[in-house]
Amino acid sequence: MDYINQVIQSVKDKNPNExxxxxxVSEVLLSLAPAxxxxxxxxxxxxxxxxxxEPDRCISFRVCWVDDSGKPQVNRxxxxxxxxxxxxxxxxxxxxxxxxxxxxxxxxxxxTFKNSLTTLPMGGGKGGADFDPRGKSDGEIMRxxxxxxxxxxxxxxxxxxxxxxxxxxxxxxxGYMFGQYKRIRGAYExxxxxGKHLSFGGSFIRPEATGYGAVYFLEQVLNHFNQNxxxxxxxxxxxxxxxxxxAKKIIELGGKVVTLSxxxxxxxxxxxxxxxxxxxxxxxxxxxxxxxxxxxxxxxVFYKNQQPWGKVKADVYMPCATQNEIDLExxxxxxxxxxxxxxxxxxxxxxNQAIDYFKDHGVIVCPAKAANAGGVAxxxxxxxxxxxxxxWTKEEVDNKLKDIMxxxxxxxxxxxxxxGIGYDLCKAANLAGFKKVSTAMIMxxxx
Ligand code: NDP
Ligand code: 2IT
Numbered sequence: 001m002d003y004i005n006q007v008i009q010s011v012k013d014k015n016p017n018e019x020x021x022x023x024x025v026s027e028v029l030l031s032l033a034p035a036x037x038x039x040x041x042x043x044x045x046x047x048x049x050x051x052x053x054e055p056d057r058c059i060s061f062r063v064c065w066v067d068d069s070g071k072p073q074v075n076r077x078x079x080x081x082x083x084x085x086x087x088x089x090x091x092x093x094x095x096x097x098x099x100x101x102x103x104x105x106x107x108x109x110x111x112t113f114k115n116s117l118t119t120l121p122m123g124g125g126k127g128g129a130d131f132d133p134r135g136k137s138d139g140e141i142m143r144x145x146x147x148x149x150x151x152x153x154x155x156x157x158x159x160x161x162x163x164x165x166x167x168x169x170x171x172x173x174x175g176y177m178f179g180q181y182k183r184i185r186g187a188y189e190x191x192x193x194x195g196k197h198l199s200f201g202g203s204f205i206r207p208e209a210t211g212y213g214a215v216y217f218l219e220q221v222l223n224h225f226n227q228n229x230x231x232x233x234x235x236x237x238x239x240x241x242x243x244x245x246x247a248k249k250i251i252e253l254g255g256k257v258v259t260l261s262x263x264x265x266x267x268x269x270x271x272x273x274x275x276x277x278x279x280x281x282x283x284x285x286x287x288x289x290x291x292x293x294x295x296x297x298x299x300x301v302f303y304k305n306q307q308p309w310g311k312v313k314a315d316v317y318m319p320c321a322t323q324n325e326i327d328l329e330x331x332x333x334x335x336x337x338x339x340x341x342x343x344x345x346x347x348x349x350x351x352n353q354a355i356d357y358f359k360d361h362g363v364i365v366c367p368a369k370a371a372n373a374g375g376v377a378x379x380x381x382x383x384x385x386x387x388x389x390x391x392w393t394k395e396e397v398d399n400k401l402k403d404i405m406x407x408x409x410x411x412x413x414x415x416x417x418x419x420g421i422g423y424d425l426c427k428a429a430n431l432a433g434f435k436k437v438s439t440a441m442i443m444x445x446x447x
Contacts, residue, residue, distance in 0.1 A: 089125030113433030211245020213374010
């Protein structure tokens, strides 16, 4: 434990303002105690923890673009290439005003372990910009994406680093970025980005994969408790890609979705969101429908500037929007309301204190790096299809996704058994991811 605490302290000393990054590192490293205690000399000799918390490189760059009024605008772009021990750097790009180095570092750090759990050969990376896509015209989005890629292109490639979408980046943005990459490189390397449209190398099921995968993962957990999705009530946050895929699959499997949310508030559906409503989320977003309009259309009530956590009764809380959505205070109220499972669709949506409170009160937390790994897993399958110059059917990809999510769950159970930690899926995910990445790092020598 001394070794772990020393490394956490050094991360705090070196990066005092990076709260999200310190939070992610503390959560992971503290849970690795059983593995470190078992092989302390090996890990110390190889400087594993010190190396694991220092990204391979952090790239930051100016993104200058011209808005519709002809005015130059400047944003800050990032790509953090965290760890490529098991494959090329891989991870999404986030366009949101809250993006800073700490946020991108925590996401890239988490991605390293998540990607390892998928069993596919992908290292960890993440990027983005403090650009706010809200209220921007399509032309402005295109020019921003082109300007962003004009700098990013020199750092990426199908065997180097493969970005994809995240908050504020979906198929449209990936398309604009791929077009610019292709123009600059003068080569058709469509494996350089994932989340592409089907017409130029995208994969079936990639848009749905994060949400579907999270529900497939939860099915494994529920199975352990002799339960299933049918009849359970779900409170979801988010009104984007992950919430959409999750809501569709939950409803298909007989669950009831009672909330969706955005930055401006949440919608409560007393009788459950309909199948049509779930399918409409992405279209509603593209058309710029407000949450109030969506609520009116599909029989919900909109609660402005509020989030559902600790307010809404549900069997499963499924945060699908952003980091630190559920804090300790909300966790306490959630337990009083009888929540039984927290299934993390978003990355690090639950604070460390809230996770501990949930665990101490018998709530099962399905950690993001396992539960939401389906998105990057199908990104990995998109890379495989691009390399083969083939595309697989919807059924083929969906079946592979189901296998991968089952495999992730089994890896967690194996790690929990190996290290004697009981049914703690958060610790198990960290231990399983760490084992693979650290083995590869040790075998490749100190660098
Ligand atoms: P989208 O941009 O499609 O949707 C994001 C949603 O979250 C929007 O509804 C947005 O609100 C809401 N949101 C964003 N920031 C905040 C905030 N600060 N407070 C409250 N709500 C917020 O993103 P995704 O669905 O792709 O991503 C959601 C989460 O899932 C992120 O944590 C992401 O890292 C994670 N994730 C995504 C994967 C993917 O494949 N896309 C894969 C794995 C994880 P509004 O409607 O007001 O804009
Ligand atoms: O957080 C994530 O796993 C993603 N945003 C998806 C990354 C990817 O490369 O598909």
